[in-house]
Every structure is written in structure tokens, then in C-alpha cells.
Amino acid sequence: MSGAGSPGDGADGTAAPFPIPDELRIDTAVARRVIGAFIRGQLAQAGFDRAVLGLSGGIDSALVAYLAAEAIGADRLLCVLMPYRTSSPASVADADDVVRRLGCARDLVEITGMVDAYFGEDGRAGAAGPEGSSASQLRRGNLMARMRMAVLYDRSVTWGGLVVGTGNKTEALIGYTTLFGDSACAFAPIGDLYKSQVRQLAAEMGVPDPILRKAPSADLWPGQTDESEAGFSYPELDRLLHAMIDRRRTREELVAAGFAADLVARVERMVATSEFKRQMPPVAKLGPRTAGVDYLYPRRRPGSARP
């Protein structure tokens, strides 16, 4: 089997502009069906019929917007665009293209003031104090993600809808997320789809071509891309994670299957060190019955829905 996989099929039957490894191909009709019912079920069980999400101009949030619009109707969906001053102008334009095509509600909230008020700007210190002006890209990126989370949860109140997560399985497994930032949500419709599967489904649903074609990026500074930063391609990473996690292959088997030993070791480390991001914080067990340990109820238990 080729490492690159076969070309994806677009909605119009033409080859999509990215490779989809064969073993990751999904039945997109079933996926749409399951995810649609999941979105409706999560909302209904919580007593909501509206949803809100952060639309970045990237493929993940675009796909979730398409899925949510299909599940509940575009009139019940609010997409919030939250650029920072260094965000690419193309991101806003691409996000607006999604909004226009779907016909959903749209809100633009610049987070520049919120972020700069903390880290400071133009030599003026912010709430973080003088050292804030030399904050690393990691700190700045994390704060941006958390400011966007804060905006979405505020809009959740004004719009009267639940916050829909836009994270995918690949980034969750390697820990390429900000805790209480972009990973914060009421539910995650594509959280069990690898990036390659996101691409396959997005192409199938008609997500605009510029969004399908652009290199995945956290858009923290001009020219940043996930793949250049991490040093591997998504199809390669997805194949490795799929074999490692879903197919339970050992390190020896992965290397025998052709994955580079140093890549396997590095990805194993990323998965292990980000374990905490995928779980609820542990509660010190003291009482007779402890939430998450031996007090176990479905979150949508009877009486849990907003009246």
C-alpha cells in the first residue's frame, strides 16, 4: 500500500487536492448521518435547539459549520469570527465565504484588544506586567485560544445555543490543543475523525476549495503551518496514529510496517505527554461518593435539560 494513499474524491467527482490514506477512508454518508443525529441529540437532551461555534477559516471549523447547518438548519447556527491582528486576512474572507454559502448568522469579535490588554502592546505593559511583552508564541497562542473560548461561552448565552467543538482526533491525540481553549466545548462532532477523514468529509460536503487546499495552520503568525512546525505530514501522522491507537500495533510492528523509528517514538511521546488534556481533572477521593469515580450518571440524566 502506498504511503501517500489515493487522491480524495470531491463532491463533484474530481480528485481532491490532498491524499487520503486508503485505510482511513470512511463511509461519508454514514458519518453525516451519525454526526447529524449526534448534534441534534446533544442539543435536545440539554434543552437547546441552537448552536454556536468559532469559525476560523480553516477546514475543521468549516466542516463542523456545514454539519451543524445540515443537522439543525443554518438559521439556528451562529458562527463567530474571532481574528487577532496578526491573523491572515484570507482567514476572515474564507470564513465569510462559508457563512455566505450556509446562510447562517455571523458575528465578528476581534480579540486583539483582549489579548493586547494582557500582554501589552507598542511598549506599553499590559495586565501581565512588563515581562508580558516578551511572552513566547506558545503563551500568546494559548491566551488567544482561551479568549476565543471566553467569547464563545458569552455568545452561548446571548445566542441561546451550545458551543460546538471543532477539534479533530489527530490534534487531540498529539495534544495540539489548548486546554480550556479550543478544546472547550459542549460536545465534539468531529473529535473522533482524523484530519484526513475531516478532509474527505469536507470535500464530500462541498466545503469551498480554498479551505480544502490551504495548509492547516493555527494562524498565530503569518506563514505558520501545522506540518512545517511539527515536521510531519497529516496523512503520514494519521496513518501512524490509526495503526498505533485504533489498530493497537506495537512499536516493533509499526517500524516493521515502514514507519520511521524516531517518528514512532516521537509521536508516542506526544500522545503520552498530552494524556491530561483528554481527561477531566482528577478529584482527590475523600468522601463516600465522588463525582466521576463512584457517582456515575449520564450527563443528560432526566431533569438535566434546560427547562
Place this chain on the structure above:
Amino acid sequence: MQPLRIAVAQIAPRLGLVDENLERHHALLAEARASGAGLVVFPELGLTGYLLQDLAGEVAMRADDRRLVELAAAAGDASAVVSFVEESTDHRLFISAALLEEGAVRHVHRKVYLPTYGLFDERRFYAAGDALRAVPSRLGVGMGLAICEDVWHLSVPALLALDGAQVIVNVSASPGRDLASTHETGLGTATSWRQILRTYAQLTTSFVVFCNRVGVDETISFWGGSEVIAPDGEALLSAPLYDEGLFTVDVELGDIRRERIALPLLRDERPELTQREVDRIVRERAGLAPDTTAEPDAGDAA
């Protein structure tokens, strides 16, 4: 012989809301009866929802619960299979299925295999049943009940058929997973289930009635795809994946006799051979006899 109309209620039970689920059962029983159904089957934990966790004790009912008797009365001259959390007199909780006939709870099957691996955690919340019995039914044939995971163990359909079941009813709450595009149905779970159920129907030369729920509990989506399979392994009804509905099909119970005479697998079955070998294996596994298949040194260490 009159054809038997089988109605499969592929519903999405509401989690923990017994009153609403009861109402839905009554409505669908009435609809099925009006259409002439002689057997109406509801899914696993149809009266309570599946992912109950600590709610299990709060929705549990005794097998002689008035609500079950009322459902039996509502079934009228049809047979019905419903499923609920059963609490025994010594307060164990079971996942149970009841055969309702002639206004009474005729038989209760307690799930014998509780999956506690992967996405399942049943053994934490429930006790496992200890009995498998085929029972006579008003349909004139023996009936065997099984619940979901029960039929992922070969012995269950085999024993039910040996015990006289000619119709094996399996009620399920099966979560769908694995969307790899290579699967025949687009869903790995559905493909596996279809394969094993058709095999069972053929090998037991019995009708297999499979009722699987739909809907979403928390993270998991149930895939439906209920089936009625003839004793030759042919699916007579394949309900759609994920759609809620009451699906019916007419079957000829006379097909059982035809198939069993043409293909006398059950006639040739040798329960005494099975018993002898199982007895031996049980003794060996308990260390009461030398293990004939153990590795050469295994015995020395003991």
C-alpha cells in the same frame, strides 16, 4: 398455516424516562396489533434507555411489576418481547427481556453475558443471569430469548436451539462504530452482526429476530438495522440503519420444518459429546485434571 406477521419496533428509548418509554411501547403495540402482527419485539432496555449507569437502580422494576402486566394485557392475542432493568428479590439488578403472552409475563430472560470491555461497562452495574431456557409460546413453536452480547457467544444460540427454540429473539442496544469505507454496510458493527446472525439462523435452522435500537445516548449512536432471518439464513427483513420505525414482515413458520428435514443439523447434534468434552475442559481449567493442551512444562510448575 397462516403466515406470522412479525413487527420489530426499532425505537430510540429516552434515557431514564420510563413513563415516556412505556407510552411509546403501548402506542406501537397498538399499531402493530392493528396491522395484524402476531409477534412484536422491542429493543434491549427499551423501557429505560441503555447508558443508565447509577440510574439503573432508580428505574429497576420487579418481573411482576404492574406496568409489565399492563403491557401484556395491551399485547392482546399477540406475543410481545420487551426489555427493562429487573430487580430480583435479593436486590440484584439484571438486564432482562420478558416474553408477554395472553395477558401475562410468560418468561423472563436475564442477560447472561455482560460486556465489560472497550466502550462497555455493564458488569459494573448489573448482575449476570444464570439461565438459558427455550420456552413454549402461543405461536406454536419454542422461543428463545437472548440480549445483545449474549449472541456473541456461540453457546447461546446453540443451547437455545437444542432446548427447543425455533424462533430465537435477540434484543439489542448495539453502538455503531468503525466507519471504514470497506465495510459492506458502511458500518463495521452492522457488517459483523449481519454475518453472525445469518450464520446462527442457518446453523440452528431457526428464525432469528433481531431488534436493535436507534438514537443517541451520550457519545454513542445506536445503529438499528434490525433483521428477521429465515432458517436457511436468508434475511427476510432488513430495517434501515439509524431510522426509527415499526418494521413488519410476514414469515412462514412452516419453513422451519422444511429446512430441518432438508438440513437435519439439529437432529445430528450430539449434546452428550459436547457435554463430555465441556466437562473435561472445565475440570482441566480448574486444575482438577492434567491439561491436555497445555504447554509441555506448564504441568511441572504446579
